Amino acid sequence: MPCENNTTASLSPPALDAPSMRRVIFGAAIGQGVEWYDYAIYGYLAGSIGAAFFPSDNRSVTVLAAYAAFAVSFFIRPLGGVLFGYIGDRIGRRNTLAVVILLISGSTFLIGLLPGYAVLGVAAPVLLLAMRLIQGLSAGGELAGAVAFLAEHAPVHKRGYIVGFGEMAANAGPLIGASLVALLAGSLGDTVVDDWAWRIPFLLAGPIGLVGLFLRLRVDESPIFQEVAAAGKRAKSPLREAVRQDRGAIVRCTGVAITHMVPYYLILAYLPNHLTEGGRLPAGSAYFVVAVALVVKIAVTPFAARSSDRFGRRPVMALAGLGYVVLAYPVFVWIDSGGLVVVLLCQVMLGIIFGVYSGCVFTMMVEMFPTQTRFTSMAIGYNAAAALAGGTAPFIATWLVTATGNGSSPALYLIGGAVISLIAIAVSGETSGTSLRQTPGRTTSPQA
Numbered sequence: 383m384p385c386e387n388n389t390t391a392s393l394s395p396p397a398l399d400a401p402s403m404r405r406v407i408f409g410a411a412i413g414q415g416v417e418w419y420d421y422a423i424y425g426y427l428a429g430s431i432g433a434a435f436f437p438s439d440n441r442s443v444t445v446l447a448a449y450a451a452f453a454v455s456f457f458i459r460p461l462g463g464v465l466f467g468y469i470g471d472r473i474g475r476r477n478t479l480a481v482v483i484l485l486i487s488g489s490t491f492l493i494g495l496l497p498g499y500a501v502l503g504v505a506a507p508v509l510l511l512a513m514r515l516i517q518g519l520s521a522g523g524e525l526a527g528a529v530a531f532l533a534e535h536a537p538v539h540k541r542g543y544i545v546g547f548g549e550m551a552a553n554a555g556p557l558i559g560a561s562l563v564a565l566l567a568g569s570l571g572d573t574v575v576d577d578w579a580w581r582i583p584f585l586l587a588g589p590i591g592l593v594g595l596f597l598r599l600r601v602d603e604s605p606i607f608q609e610v611a612a613a614g615k616r617a618k619s620p621l622r623e624a625v626r627q628d629r630g631a632i633v634r635c636t637g638v639a640i641t642h643m644v645p646y647y648l649i650l651a652y653l654p655n656h657l658t659e660g661g662r663l664p665a666g667s668a669y670f671v672v673a674v675a676l677v678v679k680i681a682v683t684p685f686a687a688r689s690s691d692r693f694g695r696r697p698v699m700a701l702a703g704l705g706y707v708v709l710a711y712p713v714f715v716w717i718d719s720g721g722l723v724v725v726l727l728c729q730v731m732l733g734i735i736f737g738v739y740s741g742c743v744f745t746m747m748v749e750m751f752p753t754q755t756r757f758t759s760m761a762i763g764y765n766a767a768a769a770l771a772g773g774t775a776p777f778i779a780t781w782l783v784t785a786t787g788n789g790s791s792p793a794l795y796l797i798g799g800a801v802i803s804l805i806a807i808a809v810s811g812e813t814s815g816t817s818l819r820q821t822p823g824r825t826t827s828p829q830a
Contacts, residue, residue: 402601403544406535409601410528411548412594413483415555416587417524420490420517422556423583424452425651425776426563426669429659430580434498435507442784445655449777451511452651455518456765456773462522463761464621470523470757471620474607475531478523478757480598485520487591489513494584522768525744526761528552533748534604534756534818539691542814545745546687550680556650557676559583564669572665606818610753620758624751628759631750635763636770637806641703642743643772644799645736648792649675649729652776653717656789657725667722671729678733679740686741694812695746702739703807706800709735711793718789749813756818771799 424431432438432448470478493513499506529545536544566579610616617623624632650672657668690698713728720728751759779792 403535405597405601406532407544407548407551409594409597410479410532411551411554412590412597413479413486413524414528414548414552415558416483416487416490416590416594417521417555418552419555419559419583419590420486420587421452421521421647422650423559423563425647426559426654426672427575427580427583428452428651428655428776430576431510433576434500434580435496435510437499442780445659446777446780447507449780451507451514453773453777454511455514455521456769458515458518459522459765459768459773460762462519463526463765464522464758465519466523466527467624467758467761468620470527470530471617471755474603474611475527475534475757476598476601476603479527479531480595482520482523482527483591483594483598485516486524487587487594489516489520490584490587491591494581494587522765523757523761526748526764527757529744529748530756530760531604533745534606534753538815538817541749542687542691542695542742542745543684545748546683546690546741549687549740549744550683553676553680553683557673557680560650560654560669560673560676562586564666564673567664567669568666575665606753609819615754617754617758620755624755624759624762628751628755632759632763632766634806634810635747635750635760636766638699638743638746638803638810639764639767640771640799640806641706641803642740643767644775644796645706645732645739647772647775648779648796649732649736652779652792653729655776656779656783657717662718663722663725671722671726674726675729675733675736678730679737682734682737683741686738687745690742690745690814694814695742695749696807696810696812699739699742699746700804700807702735702742703800703804705735705738707797707804710796710800711790714790714793714796746810746813749816749818750810753818 428448429445431451432444435451436444436447438444438447466478466482469481490513493510496509496513497506502509528548532545532548533541562583563575566575566582570579654665654668654672657663657671658665662668663671686698686702709731713731717725717728747760747764748756750763775795778795782791782795783789
């Protein structure tokens with residue numbers, strides 16, 4: 383046992399005291415919270431944004447146009463991942479993350495100030511798209527950098543839990559967003575929200591971002607990155623080395639990330655509008671059930687993360703992926719045909735599966751790559767999934783329902799994504815217990 387403890391200690395970065403670890407967690411998580419807050423409120427308020435920037439006599443066209451603008455920011459995320467991955471792998475995680483949070487929060491804040499089509503004409507949607515592109519560019523570097531920063535501070539036997547806790551804390555962003563939109567819709571009414579109150583959640587991103595910047599500047603650089611830098615082993619060209627050495631791992635990273643992306647944007651961005659546009663639930667109730675799903679997800683995540691430290695990332699994630707395959711279609715049938723209680727129970731089920739998968743996926747992704755290219759490679763893989771399957775999810779779901787007339791058809795998209803991720807999990811090695819000082823994901827045991 384002492385020998386095993388010594389081995390574990392040698393795989394871990396220097397231990398931090400509890401206050402320092404809390405600063406690392408919250409410093410990393412708040413940027414993720416702002417990122418997800420931004421994307422969540424845009425999805426929740428797609429109808430209001432569409433009315434302000436893409437007015438049309440056909441409500442479906444207005445909503446589809448808003449979702450198209452939503453998707454645009456995802457296509458630039460891989461470029462943001464390359465840009466900020468290069469900076470993060472060359473000069474460090476902490477300062478890169480400080481720049482990223484300023485860009486995310488600043489562009490979100492500016493959306494709240496933009497005049498609509500009635501004032502600026504065609505310039506209004508053009509400016510909205512410009513802000514979405516800035517959001518996408520900066521978000522492309524946020525999650526990979528924050529996860530790498532957390533993982534490189536965490537002890538090996540608690541890495542899943544620490545990274546999972548960061549994911550749990552980050553979900554406070556969309557939870558706050560859902561609660562705020564529900565409060566606005568319930569207290570002011572849909573007409574006032576469409577008219578001007580939709581701007582309030584965007585304006586709040588400004589002060590939140592300043593708090594995040596303060597927290598990030600109070601923590602030290604990742605100790606594992608510092609070791610690489612001190613040894614003169616930083617990648618000279620992170621992108622070239624990532625493409626040359628990490629190609630297979632990047633593809634697997636994209637595969638496992640898809641089943642985080644698709645349910646996230648179906649549950650949080652698509653379903654509220656689907657429920658309200660179809661008259662199934664009032665807006666306040668639709669946002670309430672989304673908030674419940676988030677609470678369930680947040681509650682489940684640390685238990686799943688802890689389980690992945692004990693049993694491995696692959697079995698826990700595979701269990702959740704199978705849950706989507708088996709339950710997605712019946713759950714969407716019930717959501718499409720049931721009342722508030724049925725929809726609420728369905729969101730609880732989805733929240734449980736969502737929390738189990740999300741509690742492991744980020745740790746597995748970050749463990750796939752070596753320190754020299756970790757930020758860049760994970761950013762490429764993760765943001766490729768975001769571009770291919772995340773930002774397009776609300777648009778594709780709306781198109782499927784419009785084309786088929788079947789309100790449950792988006793479940794097929796979720797099932798397809800889960801199948802792809804299950805294949806990626808099956809062909810990936812187990813990464814729990816590996817040292818981030820080595821090349822992770824290439825061995826199955828820290829003692830190997």
